[in-house]
Amino acid sequence: MTAEESLFLLLVGALWGCTNPFMRKASHNQYEENRESESNATKPCISLLLRLANIKIWLPYALNQAGSLLYYKLLASSRMTISVPICNATAMVFSCITAILLGERVDRPWRAGVGVLLIMLGSGICMMANEINDATNSVLVKDEL
Numbered sequence: 519m520t521a522e523e524s525l526f527l528l529l530v531g532a533l534w535g536c537t538n539p540f541m542r543k544a545s546h547n548q549y550e551e552n553r554e555s556e557s558n559a560t561k562p563c564i565s566l567l568l569r570l571a572n573i574k575i576w577l578p579y580a581l582n583q584a585g586s587l588l589y590y591k592l593l594a595s596s597r598m599t600i601s602v603p604i605c606n607a608t609a610m611v612f613s614c615i616t617a618i619l620l621g622e623r624v625d626r627p628w629r630a631g632v633g634v635l636l637i638m639l640g641s642g643i644c645m646m647a648n649e650i651n652d653a654t655n656s657v658l659v660k661d662e663l
Contacts, residue, residue: 519596519597519648523592523601526591527592527604527608528608529585529588530592531608531611533581533582534586534589534612534613535609535610535612535613536612536616537578537579538582538609538616539613539620540574540578540616541575543620544575544578589601589605592605597648599644599648603640603644607638608641611637
């Protein structure tokens with residue numbers, strides 16, 4: 519795995535993970551503000567229009583989708599067995615860190631910290647196993663020649 523691929527993996531995780539708490543917070547605030555103001559017949563339509571007009575919702579969504587485009591580009595050029603778990607794991611780490619920085623309540627912060635460390639450890643093991651597998655395959659190919 520090249521340094522460029524590693525940076526793309528982290529960037530995808532950051533775009534996915536960092537935008538989720540922002541979308542959740544903006545969506546929740548929008549819902550709370552408009553929950554009692556409309557009649558039952560117009561609620562879904564007005565809610566959709568207000569969400570589309572709210573930059574606090576669609577800007578993080580657009581960044582999240584940019585991460586998805588980068589993810590598909592990454593899948594086309596790298597191994598799926600390493601890209602998928604790393605992107606998802608780093609997204610969880612970035613999501614947890616961003617939620618804490620935004621002031622969201624965390625019931626057991628030590629548990630979240632241990633989870634982040636375990637995710638990082640697992641991602642590192644996946645990357646090392648991939649490198650060992652590549653090295654083993656290259657030695658086997660050289661021996662066959």
